[in-house]
Amino acid sequence: MTFSTPMTFNNLLVTQEGNTCLITINRADKLNALNIETLQEIKIAVEEANRNETVRIIFLTGAGDKAFAAGADIAEFADFTVEEGTKMAAGGHEVMNTIEQSAKPVIALVNGFALGGGCELAMACHIRIASENARFGQPEINLGLVPGYAGTQRLCQLVGKSKAIEMLITGDPVKANDALQLGLCTQVVPLAELKEAAQKLAAKLSGKSFTAMASILALVNACYAESTDGFELEIEAFGKRFQTPDFVEGTNAFLEKRAADFPGN
Ligand code: COA
Numbered sequence: 001m002t003f004s005t006p007m008t009f010n011n012l013l014v015t016q017e018g019n020t021c022l023i024t025i026n027r028a029d030k031l032n033a034l035n036i037e038t039l040q041e042i043k044i045a046v047e048e049a050n051r052n053e054t055v056r057i058i059f060l061t062g063a064g065d066k067a068f069a070a071g072a073d074i075a076e077f078a079d080f081t082v083e084e085g086t087k088m089a090a091g092g093h094e095v096m097n098t099i100e101q102s103a104k105p106v107i108a109l110v111n112g113f114a115l116g117g118g119c120e121l122a123m124a125c126h127i128r129i130a131s132e133n134a135r136f137g138q139p140e141i142n143l144g145l146v147p148g149y150a151g152t153q154r155l156c157q158l159v160g161k162s163k164a165i166e167m168l169i170t171g172d173p174v175k176a177n178d179a180l181q182l183g184l185c186t187q188v189v190p191l192a193e194l195k196e197a198a199q200k201l202a203a204k205l206s207g208k209s210f211t212a213m214a215s216i217l218a219l220v221n222a223c224y225a226e227s228t229d230g231f232e233l234e235i236e237a238f239g240k241r242f243q244t245p246d247f248v249e250g251t252n253a254f255l256e257k258r259a260a261d262f263p264g265n
Helices: 036-051 082-100 117-124 139-143 151-159 161-170 176-182 191-206 210-222 230-241 245-255
Strands: 004-008 012-017 020-025 057-062 067-069 106-110 113-115 127-131 135-137 187-189
Touching: 012 036, 020 036, 036 057, 036 082, 057 067, 057 191, 067 106, 067 117, 082 117, 106 117, 106 191, 113 117, 117 135, 117 151, 127 176, 127 191, 135 176, 139 161, 151 161, 176 187, 187 191, 210 230, 210 245
Parallel strands: 020 057, 057 106, 067 113, 106 127, 113 135, 127 187
Antiparallel strands: 004 012, 012 020
16 A cells, blocks of 8 residues: 655654545654553544545554554553643543544454553554454553553453453453454454455445434444443434435435445535
């Protein structure tokens, strides 16, 4: 893939090809450990990709062939006070929520270790494609810590309470194929084929209605937000579709037995 480079960051490479934005955590020598600046940059990059009308799909990956992200940066937080630790977790939650609430799909390409904050970052994404060498885990217990970027919550949502508790209190990571069985990722491919798998998914998604997709992402999030009634929201969202050009095109295309060419509104 050849990408142009529209944005520059200290810890990320952010590039765009067609309607696809690729965010790469660029700290390979530290296994892409997530210091606070890196997390803030990820938030800015996702927000910017959402603002950019030419971007439809966002991929997130780690530089190198060893790690997606090996966790929060232990060297950075080793001396933190209670106040600093609390602030760090609150800031991390904001970043994860920004990703989860993105109106454009954010897809993690998990190219190795996704541990601690790296696993939490991957779990905040809408879909995870893993390479065969990927490892998912929450090893915070080994540091006398608990996950701080919503790992205790999203792991339960994805793999169920019992397996989540086992992973959280043993700290043991799971291999890519086990993650697939658990629903932690949707696909496992050889590392060398990860970009190709991303391109295939991007090509498939590119033909869809992006307004319907944004609505689906919001409705799925509502399923996990206790204060919102996702059932009611779905009824409302379904009705609203009938006034959209994408709906008119989609139904007309079906009835005329041709592929839909969604106008995107
Ligand atoms: N924070 C800060 N630095 C990290 C890091 C993290 N979470 N994970 C890895 N690194 C750094 C290492 O300190 C090392 O830096 P150095 O070369 O300057 O010493 C470099 O990345 C390579 O890591 P290394 O441990 O030598 O690689 P490895 O292949 O032997 O082991 C891991 C890989 C992932 C098993 C190991 O790095 C590890 O356990 N990392 C911490 C995982 C963790 O606990 N994450 C949760 C944090 S809350």
